[in-house]
Amino acid sequence: MPVTFFVPGYLRAYTAGAGKVTIPRAPSDVGAALAALCDLHPGVRDRVLNERGEVRQHVNVFVGNESIRFTGGLGTPVAEGSEIWIVPAVSGG
Amino acid sequence: MEPRHVSVKNGDAALLVGTMKGAFLLRSDRSRRRWDAGGPYFAGTPVYALAFDGRSGRRRVWAGTSSEHWGPGLASSDDFGRTWTNPKEVPIKFPADTDASVKRIWQIRPGRAGEADTLYVGVEPAALFESRDAGKQWSLVRGLWDHPHRPMWQPGGGGLCLHTILPDPVHLRRLFVAISTGGVYRSDDGGATWRASNKGVRADFLPDKDPEFGQCVHKIVMHPSRPERLFLQNHWGLYRSEDGGDSWQDIANGVPSDFGFAMAMHPHDADTVYILPLESDEFRVTPEQKLRVYRTRDGGRSWEALTRGLPQKGALETVLRDAMDTDRMNPAGVYFGTRSGKVFGSTNGGAAWTCVMDGLPPVVCVKAAVVGEAPGAGAGPRSGARAGTAKRPAAVQPRATARPRATAKPRATAKPRAAAKPGGRSRTARGAAAGKR
Numbered sequence: 001m002p003v004t005f006f007v008p009g010y011l012r013a014y015t016a017g018a019g020k021v022t023i024p025r026a027p028s029d030v031g032a033a034l035a036a037l038c039d040l041h042p043g044v045r046d047r048v049l050n051e052r053g054e055v056r057q058h059v060n061v062f063v064g065n066e067s068i069r070f071t072g073g074l075g076t077p078v079a080e081g082s083e084i085w086i087v088p089a090v091s092g093g
Numbered sequence: 094m095e096p097r098h099v100s101v102k103n104g105d106a107a108l109l110v111g112t113m114k115g116a117f118l119l120r121s122d123r124s125r126r127r128w129d130a131g132g133p134y135f136a137g138t139p140v141y142a143l144a145f146d147g148r149s150g151r152r153r154v155w156a157g158t159s160s161e162h163w164g165p166g167l168a169s170s171d172d173f174g175r176t177w178t179n180p181k182e183v184p185i186k187f188p189a190d191t192d193a194s195v196k197r198i199w200q201i202r203p204g205r206a207g208e209a210d211t212l213y214v215g216v217e218p219a220a221l222f223e224s225r226d227a228g229k230q231w232s233l234v235r236g237l238w239d240h241p242h243r244p245m246w247q248p249g250g251g252g253l254c255l256h257t258i259l260p261d262p263v264h265l266r267r268l269f270v271a272i273s274t275g276g277v278y279r280s281d282d283g284g285a286t287w288r289a290s291n292k293g294v295r296a297d298f299l300p301d302k303d304p305e306f307g308q309c310v311h312k313i314v315m316h317p318s319r320p321e322r323l324f325l326q327n328h329w330g331l332y333r334s335e336d337g338g339d340s341w342q343d344i345a346n347g348v349p350s351d352f353g354f355a356m357a358m359h360p361h362d363a364d365t366v367y368i369l370p371l372e373s374d375e376f377r378v379t380p381e382q383k384l385r386v387y388r389t390r391d392g393g394r395s396w397e398a399l400t401r402g403l404p405q406k407g408a409l410e411t412v413l414r415d416a417m418d419t420d421r422m423n424p425a426g427v428y429f430g431t432r433s434g435k436v437f438g439s440t441n442g443g444a445a446w447t448c449v450m451d452g453l454p455p456v457v458c459v460k461a462a463v464v465g466e467a468p469g470a471g472a473g474p475r476s477g478a479r480a481g482t483a484k485r486p487a488a489v490q491p492r493a494t495a496r497p498r499a500t501a502k503p504r505a506t507a508k509p510r511a512a513a514k515p516g517g518r519s520r521t522a523r524g525a526a527a528g529k530r
Contacts, residue, residue: 013179014181043181043182046182048163050164051186051188051193052194056162056164058161059163089162
């Protein structure tokens with residue numbers, strides 16, 4: 001089963017406009033899934049991850065309804081058929 | 094939001110305005126009476142750094158964006174904002190071995206006129222990047238990053254930022270940078286090695302008031318005709334160096350406060366500098382609720398208030414370190430932007446001011462240029478013009494009606510507010526806050 005990313009509006013400039021990107025081969029964890037997404041759409045990488053490979057402070061990644069901040073970060077396991085959401089944090093003024 | 098665009102031609106005056114929610118590009122003819130504004134570009138994203146590169150016939154605008162969500166970006170436009178580069182890979186990145194990541198781009202500085210493909214960028218955390226191919230590829234200046242002082246630099250209120258870069262136009266291997274809080278550093282070998290250049294600059298917020306480094310320098314400026322002389326606006330303190338930063342002398346003579354951020358060099362006179370004093374580090378607004386630019390025309394021996402056309406009642410304004418600049422026309426244009434979203438301009442060296450634009454998000458960066466002229470080239474004079482009101486971008490029209498500010502009583506040669514005591518520490522606001530610093 002594939003894994004599906006839901007991409008916010010800002011990042012669609014780097015996914016050829018797609019708000020939904022499917023990774024055909026099931027990755028083991030969120031980090032591997034993100035790597036696969038960035039292989040397909042390289043512009044996503046520097047916007048979601050910093051130079052240290054960390055998810056940017058004000059970007060949230062959810063697997064289903066669970067934020068990966070509380071489930072093991074990029075090491076969070078990904079089940080086949082998972083939906084992964086990239087969401088800008090509700091912050092700023 | 095779709096931005097409004099304006100077009101420029103050679104000889105136009107250009108004003109680049111970075112705000113907390115995007116960038117605006119303004120143009121005027123040489124009279125600088127009326128300004129047309131394009132933007133907002135990068136709507137919603139802070140733009141702390143803008144630069145105009147007119148070398149080699151370019152009309153290139155550079156923008157450093159700092160999205161709170163998606164990180165920093167560096168883009169350029171050769172058509173005054175209609176199209177921007179948007180590289181998939183962000184070009185300013187720390188190498189993996191540094192274990193650092195760029196938080197914000199603070200400064201974009203084209204290199205010397207004779208090095209048309211050289212550009213510098215200053216970032217937070219404090220570091221210098223350099224490009225030798227007109228911005229295609231960038232590399233970290235290792236000599237500064239590996240400096241033994243670096244681990245001891247501390248962030249100021251705006252973060253640990255390298256915010257000013259001054260390539261010496263005569264000594265071609267010499268380069269100055271200013272870091273908050275690290276101080277001024279100078280390289281004499283093209284960036285390979287650096288040494289602190291802070292002798293005489295006080296650090297009132299440290300137990301040791303005269304450290305080798307660690308000063309919170311807010312801005313340094315230099316005139317290309319006299320590069321051994323520099324002026325410095327410190328976190329408390331105004332200074333001049335006559336020896337390329339080897340030593341600094343206090344020049345806070347007759348200013349209402351020596352706290353402030355912004356400082357700009359006159360384009361044609363190495364004795365003339367503009368500052369915008371703020372009351373104190375605890376109350377970072379214009380003293381006495383008066384918006385006053387201060388100008389020295391004698392290298393800092395005295396300062397005069399420039400008030401004509403600027404609000405002199407109820408003005409609790411803040412002007413940040415990169416929000417003041419001069420153009421290269423004659424008479425010189427002087428411009429600054431406020432955190433309350435106003436841009437003021439003068440087309441006669443500061444004698445009179447008008448509000449160029451109002452109703453903007455907080456202004457963090459103002460850069461002035463003449464289209465079609467490389468830095469160092471002259472500009473045709475047209476005296477007697479005054480700054481005027483910008484035609485606002487349609488997208489932001491409803492927010493405010495830009496119109497000239499009420500003209501204040503002319504006061505071209507204001508007397509200094511207070512005489513400096515020996516040692517140059519006679520600022521009223523400074524004295525009031527001294528016990529708390």
